[in-house]
Amino acid sequence: MDYKTRFTAFSILDSVIVLTAIYMSYWLLHPNNLIFSNILISISAITLLVSHHITAYIFHLYDRVWSVASVRELLTIAYAVTITVAIAGIVQFIINDDVYYRVLAITWMLHILMIGGSRFLLRILNDRTIVKKSGDLKRVLIVGAGQAGTMLARSLRQNPSPEYYPVAFVDDDMTKQNLTLFNTRVSGTTKDVAKIVEHMNIAEIILAMPSLSKEGIREVYNRCTVAKIPVKVMPRIEDVMTGNVSVNDMRQVKIEDLLGRDEVKLDMVAISEKLTNKTILVTGAGGSIGSEICRQVLKFNPSKLILLGHGENSIYTIHMELNEGGKSDTELVPIIADVQDRERIFEIVEMYKPDVIYHAAAHKHVPLMEYNPREAVKNNVFGTKNIADAAHIVGVSNFVLISTDKAVNPPNVMGATKRIAEMIIQNIATYSNTKFAAVRFGNVLGSRGSVVPRFTAQIAAGGPVTVTHPDMTRYFMTIPEASRLVLQAGTLAKGGEVFVLDMGEPVKIVDLAKNLIRLSGFSEDEIKIEFTGIRPGEKMYEELLNSEEIQEEHVYPKIHVGKANCMDSLQLLEFLSALETIDIEMTKKQVIEVANGNWDTYSPLSIGM
Structure with missing residues (x-):
């Protein structure tokens, strides 16, 4: 009509x-x-x-x-x-x-x-x-009888092309028990899920609690998996209200939903002052973290965003993605360059004169760098020195180094080179007008070096899922979370800080594997877990700060500053000079020694032996 x-x-x-x-x-x-x-x-x-x-x-x-x-x-x-x-x-x-x-x-x-x-x-x-069509629909149990749950139930019943039929709610609010919403009864609490699923012949469970904390989601999800049927989650209310998705666009629960932390709220005004209408350079722009930093930066409408990376295909991919968004007037400049090429890096920084540099380019794979220590040094140490020196000489306003929790008490080459990279920017910060800072991350879910893609592939192949050790633990964060922290750190930097995220409790890798198996719709009886032993250079437990890096009070919600010690300028320069000439085995030994603060016995002569 x-x-x-x-x-x-x-x-x-x-x-x-x-x-x-x-x-x-x-x-x-x-x-x-x-x-x-x-x-x-x-x-x-x-x-x-x-x-x-x-x-x-x-x-x-x-x-x-x-x-x-x-x-x-x-x-x-x-x-x-x-x-x-x-x-x-x-x-x-x-x-x-x-x-x-x-x-x-x-x-x-x-x-x-x-x-x-x-x-x-x-x-x-x-x-x-x-209702007449309900016999052919999937019978679903909605977890959460609040605003989101009632919106979902109403939408499912009014959908002209329905797929789901809401049969019951569960909610831990005792005042809602036995109430009826849109002809759907609140039939119990989350502890009753398994019983309700069996009694009412439920085919799927939908989580409708967008305001629940990450810890709460994990607890509810674990209760739902006992029923051994698919568990999905409704879209965020913000995405529904902005028209990005429909209420009915359910998705599978992701590992990020279970292991991520509650979102850090950003100081949008401070970040806008640093990025809007400015020239921004991101190294390693084709990588997992670098590309997400580019996506986040683009939201603030810089005048120019320089995408620098060594891999031609990865830079092409992120450049095309950002271009196809079509919602920004930002000029995107794809640059193929190696941070190890000092002359080329200086040429780029002098040509574009960026206001802010986010340095994400690095070799990050721990066991691989144990076999290639010279490459780790060239990329992580001298690559950082090249881009940091260029930033200082050209007069860049802010420089943020992407570091790692593996830089704390490192027993491996990768972590050691990242700690030395931190020392380099800490040292330059003592005399430069550029505000240098480093940001330490835990493991990033979904990145190329993450265990998640490997576990997913192993599950798809029918198993087994290989875990190094049953007690192996790591800190985890999502790629967007890490990238937002980088942007916020750039506004907090005064010079030489090492920013660390309050990352909550570490997660056992074996628990991560179990969660992924359940999320994939299997049980541990169907997909086995095998322990293969700790690989070269790996630590059983990761740290965010060592005992000497006294933690200051939070400078921003969930962000604090570690007082990381540093070699003096002359000592550091002598060490870096010597690194260019010593053999591979001595390189590996010395970077780990220096990264762990053993400087008293250091001398250029002993390194060159």
Whole structure:
């Protein structure tokens, strides 16, 4: 039905209702009188008719989608009818110096009953149509009977092409037990999930608790997996409200939902001051962290975003992705360059004169760098020195180094080279006008070096999932979380800080593997876990700060500063000079010694032996 037809139909229907209501009210109170004999009633009927159409137009009673009407629409009808009847009462008082209060009271009630009933009849017919189809739909249990859960249940029932049929709610709020929402009963708490699933023949579980903390989600999810049926999660309310997704666009629970932490709120004003209309350079822009930093930076509309990386394909990919977004006026500049090439790096920094540099380029794979220590030194140490020196000489405003928790008490080459990279920027910060800072991350879920893609591939192949040791633990964070921290650190830097995220409790790798197996729809009996032993250079437990790096109070929610010690300038320069000449085995030994703070016995002569 088009707009014009709808408008005409409702106008005619309401005209009949208005006239019927006023004359019926008069007849109910005066059954022995002729209903058309009272001139004041007839004038009131005309007044009601005119005023109703005016208020109906103002309150949009003719152009609403009544098949999905709610209590809010009923209130709108009540407002319109009340104003209409009040106008009729005023007209009666002006003409007759009196008001037929009882007639108008009954008229008011009949108006609401008949106009509201006519509208909600459409809603009832729509709901009945969907109910008739419910036999072919997936029977689902909704976890959470709050605002999100009721929105989901309503949307599922009103969907013209439904896939799911809500059978029951569960909610840990005891005041909601046994209540009914959209013909769906709150049948218990999350502890009752397995029993309800079996009793009601549930096919899937949907989590509808967007306000729940990450810890709470993990607890609820673990209770739901006991039922051994698929568990999905509804979209975020913000995404629904902005039109990015539909309420019905359910997705699988991801490992990030279970291991991530509650989002760090950013100081948008401070970040905007650093990035908006500025030139930003990201090294390692094609990597997992670097590319996400580029995505986050682009939201702040810099004038120019320089995507620097050594891998041609990865830079091409991120450049195309950002270009195809088409929502920014930012000039994107893809640069193929190696941070080890000092002359080329200086050329780029001098040419574009960036305001902020995010240095994400690095070799990050621990066992691989144990076999290639010279490459780790060239890329992580001298690559960092090249880009940091260029930033200082050109006068870049801010420089943020992407570091790692493996830089703390490192027994491996990768962690040691990242700690030395921290020392380099700490040292330059003592005399430079550029604000240098480092940000330490834990393991990043979903990155190229993460265990998650490897575990996923092993599960897809039927197992086994290989874990190095049952007690191996790591700190985890998501790629967006890490990237947001980088942006915030850039605004907090005063010079030489090592920023560390309050990452909560470490996670056992074996627990991560178990979660991924369950998320993939398997049990541990179907996909086995095998322990292969600790690999070269790996630590059993990671740290965020060592005992000498005294933690300062939080400088921002969930962000604090570690007072990491550093070699003095001359000692560091002599060490870096010697690194260019010593053999591979001595390189590996010395970078680990220096990274762990063993400087007292250091001498350039002993290194060169």
